[in-house]
Amino acid sequence: MPRRIFQAVLVVFVLCSSTLVFAGGKEKTECPVCGYLVNPKDALTHEHEGVTYYFCDAGCKAYFLQNTAEVASGKKFDAVCGMVVEREKAVSIEHNGRMAHFCSDECRDKYVGDPGRYEIDYDVVAGQVMPVRQMKHSIEFEGRTYHFASDESRAAFEKNPDAYVYEACPIGGDVFLRKDAAGKREYKGTVYYFGCKACLDMFDKDAAKYIGGKGKLECQKSCLDEDVDDGEHEGCPLKKAAGRTR
Numbered sequence: 001m002p003r004r005i006f007q008a009v010l011v012v013f014v015l016c017s018s019t020l021v022f023a024g025g026k027e028k029t030e031c032p033v034c035g036y037l038v039n040p041k042d043a044l045t046h047e048h049e050g051v052t053y054y055f056c057d058a059g060c061k062a063y064f065l066q067n068t069a070e071v072a073s074g075k076k077f078d079a080v081c082g083m084v085v086e087r088e089k090a091v092s093i094e095h096n097g098r099m100a101h102f103c104s105d106e107c108r109d110k111y112v113g114d115p116g117r118y119e120i121d122y123d124v125v126a127g128q129v130m131p132v133r134q135m136k137h138s139i140e141f142e143g144r145t146y147h148f149a150s151d152e153s154r155a156a157f158e159k160n161p162d163a164y165v166y167e168a169c170p171i172g173g174d175v176f177l178r179k180d181a182a183g184k185r186e187y188k189g190t191v192y193y194f195g196c197k198a199c200l201d202m203f204d205k206d207a208a209k210y211i212g213g214k215g216k217l218e219c220q221k222s223c224l225d226e227d228v229d230d231g232e233h234e235g236c237p238l239k240k241a242a243g244r245t246r
Helices: 003-014 058-066 068-072 105-113 151-159 197-205 216-224 237-241
Strands: 020-023 026-030 044-048 051-055 075-077 084-086 091-095 098-102 120-123 128-131 137-141 144-148 166-168 175-177 183-187 190-194
Touching (some): 044 058, 051 058, 098 105, 120 144, 137 151, 144 151, 190 197
16 A cells, blocks of 8 residues: 555544444444544535545544545554554444444454553644654643644644634535634634635624524535625635636
């Protein structure tokens, strides 16, 4: 396997397919990037070659869009032996709300016996994957623990987390780094970020209409409408995808 693809599979294993399982009586699907189980009704989505993928957060969707071929291939990383396995042929288990895939029953049993030993994480600043026990630096940020390979990475994140944290527009569903957002709004205790001014304006007019993923088609129509002034949508990912960036 080419080194680039192997590295992509390794990152896919640690970042936060359409395997359906029942957890707590509810049907859930596996995030193709990190393996966490999500409710399809609440998840971010993206359709690729006729398949709808569901994501647990904006960071996972962004990674999928940047590495679509590698993630969609269905390759999984065995955290015990380091092998890359086909998801359909893997020995799979659910652990703490996350799917884990192995090349054999032996690797599965080793993992179940001491999962902490095989836990790995992704340094979002350095782009490195390594065992958590070797990552001596960490930060608690908005309810999540970020681990880092060096104090330099930790300091960079602490100085400007918006350069490394992804968000999803509640209207269009597009994903972007916080630093690239057109704006943000707080609504009922939650902060929402927007990829373009058009979405921001629509949210200001009727925020309740768009909470919960409503209005996505309306956003796509407005952002791509030929009659709309380009200046109103500067930076919009949908407009960029249509080749209308100034």
